[in-house]
Amino acid sequence: MVASRSARERKASVEAGPLATVRIDLDGDRQFVYKITCTTCLTRTKRPWSTYRAGADNGYLAAMDRWTFHLVEKHPGAEAPCLAFLPAAQQRLHERREQG
Numbered sequence: 001m002v003a004s005r006s007a008r009e010r011k012a013s014v015e016a017g018p019l020a021t022v023r024i025d026l027d028g029d030r031q032f033v034y035k036i037t038c039t040t041c042l043t044r045t046k047r048p049w050s051t052y053r054a055g056a057d058n059g060y061l062a063a064m065d066r067w068t069f070h071l072v073e074k075h076p077g078a079e080a081p082c083l084a085f086l087p088a089a090q091q092r093l094h095e096r097r098e099q100g
């Protein structure tokens, strides 16, 4: 469990690119919780911008999608491997909206 968590954390960090800090925690049900924090943006309450999603692979995808949109919106020109999946992320966002 622990090894697979740190392996996932490394993979997610690489995918999210140099502007992100990725942490994977376990919640009370021993589910993965993905937290991606921006190293440069602050929210209105002066805390680092972050996105937080629980769940296995779908939690990972949802957190990474949200991070990808953050990069596109706030850091145009930034490079990160996850940007290659932007069209897929937009498609998933669209599908989630269709489902209400």
Ligand SMILES: [Zn+2]
Pocket: 038, 039, 040, 041, 049, 070, 074, 075
């Ligand atoms: Zn940012």
